[in-house]
Amino acid sequence: MIVFKAAQEKVLAALQSVAGIVERRHTLPILANVLLRKQGSELELITSDLEIQIRTTAQLDGDEGNYAITVGAKKLGDILKSLPSDQIVSLTANQTKLTLQGGKSRFTLQSLPAEDFPLVQEAADFGPAFSVPQKTLKMLISQVHFAMAVHDIRYYLNGILFVAEGKTLTLVATDGHRLALSQATLDVEMPKQEVILPRKTVLELQRLLKDDSKSEEEQLIEMRFAGNQAKFSFGGLEFVTKLVEGKFPDYNRVIPKNHKHHITLGRTTLLASLQRAAILTSEKFKGVRMSFAPGVLGIASSNAEQEEAKEELEIDYGGDTFEIGFNVGYLMDVLANMSQDMVTVSLQDANSSALITNPEYEGFKYVVMPMRI
Numbered sequence: 001m002i003v004f005k006a007a008q009e010k011v012l013a014a015l016q017s018v019a020g021i022v023e024r025r026h027t028l029p030i031l032a033n034v035l036l037r038k039q040g041s042e043l044e045l046i047t048s049d050l051e052i053q054i055r056t057t058a059q060l061d062g063d064e065g066n067y068a069i070t071v072g073a074k075k076l077g078d079i080l081k082s083l084p085s086d087q088i089v090s091l092t093a094n095q096t097k098l099t100l101q102g103g104k105s106r107f108t109l110q111s112l113p114a115e116d117f118p119l120v121q122e123a124a125d126f127g128p129a130f131s132v133p134q135k136t137l138k139m140l141i142s143q144v145h146f147a148m149a150v151h152d153i154r155y156y157l158n159g160i161l162f163v164a165e166g167k168t169l170t171l172v173a174t175d176g177h178r179l180a181l182s183q184a185t186l187d188v189e190m191p192k193q194e195v196i197l198p199r200k201t202v203l204e205l206q207r208l209l210k211d212d213s214k215s216e217e218e219q220l221i222e223m224r225f226a227g228n229q230a231k232f233s234f235g236g237l238e239f240v241t242k243l244v245e246g247k248f249p250d251y252n253r254v255i256p257k258n259h260k261h262h263i264t265l266g267r268t269t270l271l272a273s274l275q276r277a278a279i280l281t282s283e284k285f286k287g288v289r290m291s292f293a294p295g296v297l298g299i300a301s302s303n304a305e306q307e308e309a310k311e312e313l314e315i316d317y318g319g320d321t322f323e324i325g326f327n328v329g330y331l332m333d334v335l336a337n338m339s340q341d342m343v344t345v346s347l348q349d350a351n352s353s354a355l356i357t358n359p360e361y362e363g364f365k366y367v368v369m370p371m372r373i
Contacts, residue, residue, distance in 0.1 A: 004060035033070035053120035068114030123226035138209035143182040149175035156246030183363035196244035259346035325373035
């Protein structure tokens with residue numbers, strides 16, 4: 001049976017939209033595969049890692065009929081990438097073997113039976129569906145994703161808090177040392193939801209969401225939440241993921257208010273200075289000292305070899321003189337993930353958290369704790 005016969009770019013696009021979650025090494029070998037399920041003239045492609053499942057449907061010609069098989073997702077993708085984009089490629093099934101052909105190239109691939117593929121059991125109690133623009137969600141994720149924890153024992157920090165209420169959508173991420181919050185006002189009323197999306201789900205959504213879709217329908221992402229699952233539908237994809245169970249910290253208490261010192265300066269200028277100072281920080285403690293004095297911001301770093309870097313920036317500041325230390329990586333992360341020209345740094349004293357905001361966009365807040373240097 002010819003499972004599909006279509007242009008390489010069409011097949012590859014369908015495969016790449018689902019293949020991002022596939023791990024190369026897995027305790028279950030079949031999870032390295034993509035499930036190809038033929039129903040009539042439509043081909044369904046499904047991948048899973050037991051926590052997340054992504055499904056898409058494509059019209060890729062071939063023989064009509066019902067048929068299902070699984071094949072190595074990365075291997076199939078690598079072969080397709082190596083062939084010209086306008087070449088017609090076909091996949092033919094013959095018992096347990098699959099043959100992929102493109103021009104004069106021919107590849108014989110092993111397969112595993114479709115009935116062994118572990119599909120995610122979808123929750124029965126999904127709440128009401130609501131839609132938001134893909135572009136908005138992608139922007140919100142891009143502004144907070146870098147503050148998520150990685151393999152933290154406090155498992156609820158290894159993801160993003162997603163809060164929908166009324167017309168406000170809020171995303172929050174923290175690793176205990178810094179916190180990023182981004183908020184958008186939408187045109188639609190949303191049912192009150194508060195869930196924690198896992199780290200892998202967040203990064204995969206960021207990869208797949210589009211911010212340049214042509215039609216209005218393509219521009220939206222539909223969401224539904226159940227007790228322990230979320231379901232997203234967008235751009236021909238259906239994305240089901242487990243949620244992180246646990247209580248996210250009260251982010252409103254973390255965000256400092258009433259700071260007395262506010263300095264607004266060019267984002268790229270500050271980022272470039274910090275990047276230079278970071279070169280001479282020690283591997284273990286990525287600390288920089290920032291000293292504020294009327295008209296001048298000093299940035300300094302040093303390491304165990306007694307090497308030093310010093311930078312000075314002119315700033316519009318007339319307050320007290322004081323010095324504060326930060327992990328330079330935390331500052332560079334936020335500046336690199338902002339797109340606006342200016343940034344505002346608000347401070348109280350040398351021992352209090354700093355608040356970084358965006359003078360052009362009120363919905364963004366980033367809190368970073370000071371460090372002793």
